[in-house]
Amino acid sequence: MSQSFDIAVIGATGTVGETLVQILEECDFPVGTLHLLASSESAGHSVPFRGKNVRVREVDQFDFSLVKLAFFAAGPAVTRSFAPRASAAGCMLIDLSGGLPAGQAPAVVPEANAQVLATLVAPVQVSSPSASAVALAVALAPLRGLLDLQHVNVTACLAMSTQGHEAVSELARQTTELLNVRPLEPRFFDRQVAFNVLAQVGTPDEQGHALLERRLVQELRELLGLPSLKISVTCLQVPVFFGDSFSVSVRSATPVDLPAVNAALDGAAGVELVEAGDYPTPVGDAVGQDVVYVGRVRGGIDDPEQLNLWLTTDNVRKGAALNAVQLGQLLIKDLL
Template identity: 70%
Template sequence: MSQSLDIAVIGATGTVGETLVQILEEREFPVGNLHLLASGESAGASVPFKGRNLRVRDVADFDFSQVHLAFFAAGEAVTRSFAMRATAAGCSLIDLSGALDPADAPSLVPEANPASLDALTAPYRLTSPSASAVALACVLAPLGDLLKPQRLSVMASLAVSSRGREAVTELARQTAELLNARPLEPRFFDRQIAFNVLAQAGAPDADGHISLERRLAGEIKQLLGLPELRVSATCALAPVFFGDSLAVSVVAEQPVDLERVRERLAKAPGVEFVEEEGDYPTAVGDAVGQDSVYVGRVRGGLDDPSELNLWIASDNARKGAALNAVQSAELLIKHYLSKILT
């Protein structure tokens, strides 16, 4: 591709934003000018790109008409504050925070629902779904017609990096304190996360669900094109720095043909199927730093031949967020380059 795009990355100093900048470089994304942005206190830092250190500037002062495409990799609040401004300036955007209405900014996982791009109009707005939804979609989309899923139960053991850099530091600090038998005074989290599992990765709403659970359920139904799917989701936090682990149980319409499931998974794009005897994938041992979603422990139900159980491991910051956003951008410009450049 000889033409290049001017790009903004909002949230460039975060775990996802920094990975995103790195992936733009790795994949030789056709970047013209790259503007790194962040909100408030993070402005002024610098982030490496193609051998140079780029200064991170305050998003509040940014003129979005300078860029063709913006990645929103900061929190929901930042997307809510600036996405309209970007769109009004004619800038297409890919939001990773989940703050936008799915009707305006549909979820895209290129391996799962590339056809959803067809209905877009400029300036283009897409959502890069939550990391768990990306991982699930990569694994379940190739099985859709085989399973005709009726119910989906997901227990996600999320890495603390899903809560940002401070959470990573805090897990390391707490662990060191405990190993040195020093008294623990939790910071960032309201309790001990080291050598413990926290039941919810965020604050619950009045019904007891956390926003990530609702987001995951809504996104996976859209990504699989299954609005009637009944989703049960629990998003817990494990004392793991990077890499999510998902225990997944699907109730299919009829008895599951496990051989065909294995055949499909072995060929699925973006998926690494681990099933040598007794082996299984893990977040840290397999998925972290990789561009694939890892799946294993493929097995039927203990009591129900229409059940499929799986174990998924995925790099939450890379494959689940930054890479999916960049892959989505690649697909977007493949479809609409001439319109994005005007």
């Protein structure tokens, strides 16, 4: 593509923002001028891009009319604050924070519901959903034509990077303290996370469900086009730096054809099917890769309508940054 486009990345110094900039370079995205933006605390830092160090500036003063496309990779409050300015300037927006309602910025995963992009009108606003929703949608979308999905039960084992640089540093610090037989002082979390598993991610509501769990249910229904699908989710915080993993149990209204399921997964975009007898792990397989690994494909022990799967993927790269970049590629191809 010979034409180039001026682009902004908000949250450029965060875990996802840095990876997003890296992928823009790797895929030779048609960037003209790249504007890297963040809060006043991060302004002045530099991020490498195409052999140069690009200085990060404050988002508060940015003129969105300078760019055609903006990636919002900061928090929901930042998106809600600056999305109206971007839209008023005619700038397309891809939000990675979950800060915009579905009616305003529909969630899209190219492997699951790319057709939604054709229904959008300028100035386009679209959401790149949570990394967990991306992984599950990529794996389950190829099965919609085979299974009459009735219920999906998910146990999500989330890496520290789900919560950013500070959580990654906390795991490293706690691990060092314990290995050196020093007293452990939890900081980012309220208890020990190194060599441990925390049974919730975030603060639960009155019904006991955390915000991320509710967000995952809503996004997965939207991505699969199944608004009435029953979904149960439990998110766990596990002592892994990068790479989310999921134990998924699916109930169909009819018996599951395992050979057909394996064939559909093996031919699906964004999926790497691991042969029977083996299984993928985040560290050994998923981290740094651009696919969702699927293994341990099996039926229920005594339930022909049940399908069980094990998934793992790089939550920062595939689940967040790459999905957003793929959306950007589709937008500039079809709408600019």
